[in-house]
Amino acid sequence: MTTNSTRRWLALGALAVAMLTIGLDMTVLTVALPTLAVDLNANSGALQWFSTAYTLALAAVMVPAGALGDRYGRKKLLLGALVLFGAASLACAFAASAGQLIAARVVLGVAAAIMMPLSMAVLPVLFPDSGERAKAMNIWITSTALGLPLGPILGGWLIDNFWWGSVFLINVPMVVIGAAAVAALVPESRNPQQRPLDLPGTALSILGMLGVTYGFIRLGDEGWGNGLGWAALLGGAAIVAVFIAWQRRATSPLVDLDLFRSPGFRWGAVFTVIITFGMFGLFFTVPQYYQAVLGVDALGSGLRLLPMIGGLLIGSRLGDPLRPKLGPALMVAAGLAVLALGLGLGALTEPGTSYWFIAVWIALTGAGMGLALPVGMAVAMDDLEVARAGVGSALLQAMRQAAGTIAVALLGTVLATVYRDELGALNVDPVGDSVNAGVAVAKSTGNAAMLEQVQSAFGSGMSAMLWVCAAFCAVAVPLALRVLPRRAAAASESVEAIPAALVGGDGPESTHVG
Incomplete structure (x- = not known):
């Protein structure tokens, strides 16, 4: 195996570690909720928001995050998101009140919303051959899926042996490993067409996804007769419709x-x-x-x-x-x-x-x-x-x-x-x-x-x-x-055109992919 090929697979390993962390964080909190209710004096509404805050931030920020990565560099934003995810995990672990934990969970969701699409977006850069790319996609998806059932297992053991904050502290060493490997092994890539940011589209995307996601969460929790849930869902759907209409006429759509x-x-x-x-x-x-x-x-x-x-x-x-x-x-x-x-x-x-x-x-x-x-x-x-x-x-x-x-x-x-x-x-x-x-x-x-x-x-x-x-x-x-x-x-022409140095991770930071 060549050096460049080795670097590609090691980089994929770093991305898999990051995605495993997100998968764990989606389910690990479930085992800590009874303890959080006592230690943070959290009522049922607060317990619900511990999960909802993360989900809403994840849904709202994902699409703008992908566009920002294409514009400013996927590696830069991915590294920043990993650091933010680690910091937010520390804030969650040492939160002294329900409000602090909810706020930290929002930041955690924002970081995860950046990590998920950008870690996936660098796969075509790392693996220009469609056969290798399919194997890499397999590993990337499996690492995320593995984290979902592992969350309750690891979280249950931690709760039995330590305090509830330990379910968040497990993110920190994994993030450090992932960030170090991404910094050393993942090449920078971006869209060479530096178009202006679609600020109206970004705002409409965030508001629309917030409304639709919160509406379904509310209806799922309170039943289909809940007025607030329907108001959020219909309002979010209307904003999404406006967003789609705007994207059709915008000169630089999101x-x-x-x-x-x-x-x-x-x-x-x-x-x-x-x-x-x-x-x-x-x-x-x-x-x-x-x-x-x-x-x-x-x-x-x-x-x-x-x-x-x-x-x-x-x-x-x-x-x-x-x-x-x-x-x-x-x-x-x-x-x-x-x-x-x-x-x-x-x-x-x-x-x-x-x-x-x-x-x-x-x-x-x-x-x-x-x-x-x-x-x-x-x-x-x-x-x-x-x-x-x-x-x-x-x-x-x-x-x-x-x-x-x-x-x-x-x-x-x-x-x-x-x-x-x-x-x-x-x-x-x-x-x-x-x-x-x-x-x-x-x-x-x-x-x-x-x-x-x-x-x-x-x-x-x-x-x-x-x-x-x-x-x-x-x-x-x-x-x-x-x-x-x-x-x-077969590998597409656009992917085959990636510079060899970029694929191997040896290109300069300013290199971009077209």
Whole structure:
């Protein structure tokens, strides 16, 4: 292996460490919430904002961050975001009040919103060959996905042995390693066409994504009759419509809507969103099932997600050699089919189901994601010119983030509706609020019949929700076979034109990619 090739893969390792940190931070907080409620005297609203603040900042800043990286240099902004992420993690760890923690979580979300698209945007620069780029995309996505189930495992262990701030301190050494490696190994790249910043577009993008994201979060938490949730959602949607209209007439638009004219980017984005929707079905229900029905703690819940990690690793490893032979259409279709099968089996889960059956279907779900998601994202990125990699990857990540938020709201409504219907006469506060509240009431009163009915009602709601996820993935299988390319794309001319010195990381800071 050549020196330049070695540097490229080491740089990818640095990016993977950074993405693993973001994946961990998305879920590690869940195990700390009960402790935070006591130590910071946080009410239920504050606990909700600990997560919501991060999600809103992530959704709002992602698209402008990609455009800024294209303009000013992706490496510079990525390094700055890593430093900011580390500083915000320290602020979270030592927050003395709920307000301080919420503010620090906002900054953490802003840093993550810059890190996600720009770390993805440098992949076409590092790996001009489409085959290597697909492998790199696989590693990049897997590192993020691994962080999601590892968060509760690591966080549960830290809470048991240290104080709640330790769940944020784990970010710091990983960020230091990532920043040092990015500084030494990742080349600088930017769009050579230095167009003026689209300030109106930036403001409209931020406000629109804030409104839509907060609206879905609010509706998911409070129910579809919540007036504030609808006001935020409709207002955000209206601002997004104005943003799109502005982008069509702006001389230097923030987002080039012509990206969607490219079939690869358009359909790659569509299937990425569908896979994300199915993925959130698992993450939304299975931890609740483990804790409310099986009665395990957060650490035990995280450990029982390990089969999903195994499936994810197997699926992603199989994807590397199979993609050149089968092509994107068959790979994405196969991954969606496996994902649909896993979710469909999950819908058959009942309160008395053996764990081995659960382990099998969550492993299948992980394998489906590992097969399909990297290929879908690679198809989208393969159709991008390197100069537009920042804003293109930001748009792709923003769509995934929106899909996850919408999935939680919609799927949560399906689960809650069936759960309350199945409760019958028990559908009263607080039992009807959530399965965790229902289980707590049943155990505190020693009512075994109530406990059985609450757990059974949740099982019915989880089944209905997973059937919806499985149906989405199954319907997408023939669509993938129809619209995606049959063969893996060759390296595009725009990517092949990258200077060799830049690809190897030996070019000067001022070098840019066209």
